[in-house]
Amino acid sequence: MxxxxxxxxxxxxxxxxxxxxxxxxxxxxxxxxxxxxxxxxVAIFQRGAMDGLSAxxxxxERRYAALRPTIAVPRxxxxxxxxxxxxxxxxxxxxxFWDSKQLAAIHATGSPDPTRSHFxxxxxxxxxxxxxxxxxxxxxxxxxxxxxxxxxxxxxxxGGTLSRSLRGANPAVAVNTIAGFKVRDDAxxxxxxxxxxxxxxxxxxxxxxTFEAVKLLESINRNQVDSGITYPNSRLGxxxxxxxxxxxxDAGLEVAFADSLGWDTHxxxxxxxxxxxxxxxxxxxxxxxxxxxxxxxVTVVSMSEFGRTAKENGNRGTDHGHANVxxxxxxxxxxxxxxxxxxxxxxxxxxxxxDLAVTTDFRDVLASAVRHHAGTxxxxxxxxxxxxxxxHFFRPIQ
Amino acid sequence: MLRQAISLVLAVSLFPxxxxxxxxxxxxxxxxxxxxxxxxxxxxxxxxxxxxKWVEQQLHPEKIAEDPALEVRxxxxxxxxxxxAELMEKYPFRPGQGKGGAANVRLIYTELAETKLLRAxxxxxxLEELLADFWFNHFNVFFDKGMDRMxxxxxxxDAIRPHVLGNFKDLLLATSKHPAMLFYLDNWRSVFADRxxxxxxxxxxxxxxxxARELLELHTLGVDNSYTQQxxxxxxxxxxxxxxxxxxxGAKFKFNPLLHDRKQKTVLGHTIxxxxxxxxxxxxxDILASHPATAKYISTxxxxxxxADMPSEELIGRMAAAFTKSHGDLRVIMRTMLTAPEFWSPAxxxxxMKMPFEMVxxxxxxxxxxxxxxxAILQELKTLGQPLFRKVEPTGYYPFAEEWTNSASLLGRxxxxxxxxxxxxxxxxxxxxxxxxxxxxPAEIAQALLLHQPGPETLKxxxxxxxxxxxxxxxxxxxxxxFQRR
Numbered sequence: 001m002x003x004x005x006x007x008x009x010x011x012x013x014x015x016x017x018x019x020x021x022x023x024x025x026x027x028x029x030x031x032x033x034x035x036x037x038x039x040x041x042v043a044i045f046q047r048g049a050m051d052g053l054s055a056x057x058x059x060x061e062r063r064y065a066a067l068r069p070t071i072a073v074p075r076x077x078x079x080x081x082x083x084x085x086x087x088x089x090x091x092x093x094x095x096x097f098w099d100s101k102q103l104a105a106i107h108a109t110g111s112p113d114p115t116r117s118h119f120x121x122x123x124x125x126x127x128x129x130x131x132x133x134x135x136x137x138x139x140x141x142x143x144x145x146x147x148x149x150x151x152x153x154x155x156x157x158x159g160g161t162l163s164r165s166l167r168g169a170n171p172a173v174a175v176n177t178i179a180g181f182k183v184r185d186d187a188x189x190x191x192x193x194x195x196x197x198x199x200x201x202x203x204x205x206x207x208x209x210t211f212e213a214v215k216l217l218e219s220i221n222r223n224q225v226d227s228g229i230t231y232p233n234s235r236l237g238x239x240x241x242x243x244x245x246x247x248x249x250d251a252g253l254e255v256a257f258a259d260s261l262g263w264d265t266h267x268x269x270x271x272x273x274x275x276x277x278x279x280x281x282x283x284x285x286x287x288x289x290x291x292x293x294x295x296x297x298v299t300v301v302s303m304s305e306f307g308r309t310a311k312e313n314g315n316r317g318t319d320h321g322h323a324n325v326x327x328x329x330x331x332x333x334x335x336x337x338x339x340x341x342x343x344x345x346x347x348x349x350x351x352x353x354x355d356l357a358v359t360t361d362f363r364d365v366l367a368s369a370v371r372h373h374a375g376t377x378x379x380x381x382x383x384x385x386x387x388x389x390x391x392h393f394f395r396p397i398q
Numbered sequence: 399m400l401r402q403a404i405s406l407v408l409a410v411s412l413f414p415x416x417x418x419x420x421x422x423x424x425x426x427x428x429x430x431x432x433x434x435x436x437x438x439x440x441x442x443x444x445x446x447x448x449x450x451k452w453v454e455q456q457l458h459p460e461k462i463a464e465d466p467a468l469e470v471r472x473x474x475x476x477x478x479x480x481x482x483a484e485l486m487e488k489y490p491f492r493p494g495q496g497k498g499g500a501a502n503v504r505l506i507y508t509e510l511a512e513t514k515l516l517r518a519x520x521x522x523x524x525l526e527e528l529l530a531d532f533w534f535n536h537f538n539v540f541f542d543k544g545m546d547r548m549x550x551x552x553x554x555x556d557a558i559r560p561h562v563l564g565n566f567k568d569l570l571l572a573t574s575k576h577p578a579m580l581f582y583l584d585n586w587r588s589v590f591a592d593r594x595x596x597x598x599x600x601x602x603x604x605x606x607x608x609x610a611r612e613l614l615e616l617h618t619l620g621v622d623n624s625y626t627q628q629x630x631x632x633x634x635x636x637x638x639x640x641x642x643x644x645x646x647x648g649a650k651f652k653f654n655p656l657l658h659d660r661k662q663k664t665v666l667g668h669t670i671x672x673x674x675x676x677x678x679x680x681x682x683x684d685i686l687a688s689h690p691a692t693a694k695y696i697s698t699x700x701x702x703x704x705x706a707d708m709p710s711e712e713l714i715g716r717m718a719a720a721f722t723k724s725h726g727d728l729r730v731i732m733r734t735m736l737t738a739p740e741f742w743s744p745a746x747x748x749x750x751m752k753m754p755f756e757m758v759x760x761x762x763x764x765x766x767x768x769x770x771x772x773x774a775i776l777q778e779l780k781t782l783g784q785p786l787f788r789k790v791e792p793t794g795y796y797p798f799a800e801e802w803t804n805s806a807s808l809l810g811r812x813x814x815x816x817x818x819x820x821x822x823x824x825x826x827x828x829x830x831x832x833x834x835x836x837x838x839x840p841a842e843i844a845q846a847l848l849l850h851q852p853g854p855e856t857l858k859x860x861x862x863x864x865x866x867x868x869x870x871x872x873x874x875x876x877x878x879x880x881f882q883r884r
Contacts, residue, residue, distance in 0.1 A: 162805075162806075183809060187870065194856060194874065195879055203879040210808050
């Protein structure tokens with residue numbers, strides 16, 4: 001098997017089970033009146049490999065500054081967290097959430113697989129099965145709990161393609177923009193009919209999911225009230241803005257996926273990170289403000305395929321490394337703390353002599369979020385082949 | 399000729415029932431897979447030549463007369479013919495500086511993308527165009543990374559196009575030495591790690607593994623093959639000194655011996671002797687180009703684009719053998735694939751989902767569109783998830799159905815079909831009546847655009863639509879499920 005031949009039409013079996021023309025119980029949003037308290041899990045993927053040692057800086061480490069003579073964040077600008085770790089100055093907007101204990105960091109997380117390929121590592125992280133390329137669906141799709149009356153927009157992937165994490169047997173829709181998510185020129189019924197009768201199971205199934213979501217989003221769009229919150233005009237900012245709209249609409253959203261691009265900082269990384277981390281912080285801050293009290297039901301978890309070399313490279317940048325830092329933000333997060341066992345930066349402590357070692361499997365972080373989000377799901381089904389040891393970074397459920 | 403070709407396709411049923419494709423199905427299959435979208439004209443030429451001869455002709459684009467109107471049109475785009483130096487002089491650009499630079503970049507991008515689009519829609523050398531798209535994507539470079547905005551024009555023209563039916567090794571070498579690639583994957587800044595910085599040297603110096611890793615993983619061996627992190631580092635050391643001279647005034651490849659690591663290296667078990675220079679990188683390219691894993695990986699990628707998302711191991715094996723035997727002759731490998739029973743099997747017929755660029759180009763071809771200004775189309779491709787020359791990651795775009803079958807993409811396709819058929823795409827003109835050969839009945843409209851008998855989903859939906867305008871019907875066909883496959 002080559003790496004690409006594993007891609008298969010996962011949904012075919014699930015899709016043919018649907019009939020055409022069943023009563024659309026979800027047509028009105030009132031169908032979800034009881035959905036208000038539903039938890040929402042938002043996953044953010046920082047593609048390109050974020051430099052976790054710059055995001056949550058181990059400035060108490062003797063070797064940190066020495067490993068990075070030109071790119072270490074100066075002590076005086078770093079935002080102290082606990083005397084040993086500090087936030088990058090561009091993450092300053094997030095500090096209030098740290099102080100109010102809604103933001104946690106989990107350091108030295110990553111995959112047991114040693115790959116330093118973006119392609120493979122992203123794929124492993126999104127499938128939730130490091131080292132196993134045959135997995136067809138994504139962890140976030142498997143994490144969607146069974147639901148008697150699921151909303152057509154229970155699972156949303158922001159952007160023009162459906163993220164690998166959300167591919168699988170549960171319906172999930174890719175949305176560029178809510179406002180543009182419709183068919184023009186009164187052609188909707190005809191297209192719906194054509195796709196519903198298509199002999200092609202993939203197009204038929206995707207068509208069905210699409211038109212159900214179109215109808216629901218149309219009603220949300222009509223009733224949308226501008227929150228007046230300004231989000232960054234970035235991929236992440238605009239994705240979170242729309243996710244917030246869906247959460248506030250009480251339309252049954254349960255899981256959402258958003259991308260943040262451009263973290264592959266091989267050269268001249270300081271100004272790049274200033275922008276990237278600034279965008280990350282401002283996007284999350286706007287999201288938090290926008291949701292207000294609804295944040296109590298929301299957990300945001302961030303991930304990136306691997307970390308970057310502990311030592312800077314020849315171009316004031318860093319190359320592909322191993323462990324990284326993940327963030328969790330939400331009303332239930334027991335924040336204000338850096339979780340995870342810190343492996344150290346001494347030469348003998350580094351993975352393969354060059355990278356931060358992994359002490360927490362990324363699946364244990366995600367498993368914790370999934371368990372909190374969906375009660376007690378079958379973690380072995382979500383992360384097959386892994387004996388999950390969920391980290392405890394949530395407040396106990398009251 | 400048009401009428402004759404349409405009457406020809408009337409004979410083509412939706413799906414071949416027999417274990418072998420009929421003559422008509424073979425013609426439509428070739429026209430769907432080896433062009434940016436079948437047209438009545440394409441089918442007419444296939445009928446005239448015979449499908450096997452037509453395929454062989456497409457493998458020799460130099461023997462195909464180009465569309466004279468296209469040649470005249472392409473001459474209007476001055477920037478696409480310029481060297482890096484001319485381009486930088488005529489359209490100055492400094493990353494992050496000045497507004498004039500942004501307008502210049504816009505012009506360069508538009509001319510580059512518009513000429514690609516025009517060729518895809520109008521060229522008679524359709525297979526060559528598909529291959530130019532395939533190989534650029536294989537050796538992807540992101541237009542918007544710094545100075546690459548000034549370099550991608552010559553990269554596509556000089557490093558990719560001349561070699562798409564040539565030798566893989568030449569193609570690999572051309573990409574390796576082109577400043578667009580050296581810049582995109584940072585090799586131009588990768589230098590001997592142990593060299594001490596000079597006192598007045600502002601820039602930190604050292605090894606950068608970015609190019610070395612993607613060279614192994616994406617350009618040659620493929621990620622599944624057993625090279626190690628050590629191999630990546632050793633390859634990076636071999637390529638130290640492969641740099642760019644005068645990045646902002648012409649940007650040429652330059653080997654700088656002062657930056658090169660002259661110590662001995664070991665790459666995939668081969669010893670690269672100490673004391674040499676540029677030869678180190680050349681030897682690595684030799685090792686990679688003749689490696690069996692490369693033969694297999696390149697064969698797999700070609701088969702995934704042209705035959706099926708999951709091509710059989712047998713087909714890949716035969717293509718890889720042809721790769722090895724011909725020392726990477728891409729025409730020979732393509733011929734092996736295009737004469738294989740797998741390519742002509744009923745299972746392969748209409749089995750590929752169109753990528754967004756393929757969908758848009760095929761709709762433009764099916765409607766006989768004239769493109770006066772491409773900006774709306776280029777924007778559309780961005781919305782559909784495939785902006786030309788703007789894939790950030792070195793992986794390029796994936797050719798798999800799963801990648802493109804999603805809600806956002808389907809809605810985009812439906813809306814594009816409607817807009818196009820109603821002449822509402824800015825900068826694009828269609829003469830629908832001509833494209834449909836005067837047909838007005840819904841089933842005939844579908845047939846004229848699909849070039850085969852429409853399936854029941856299309857017929858059942860459209861049969862009661864005699865009141866609906868032909869333009870709206872055409873839009874439903876172009877955005878409908880049958881048009882999304884090729």
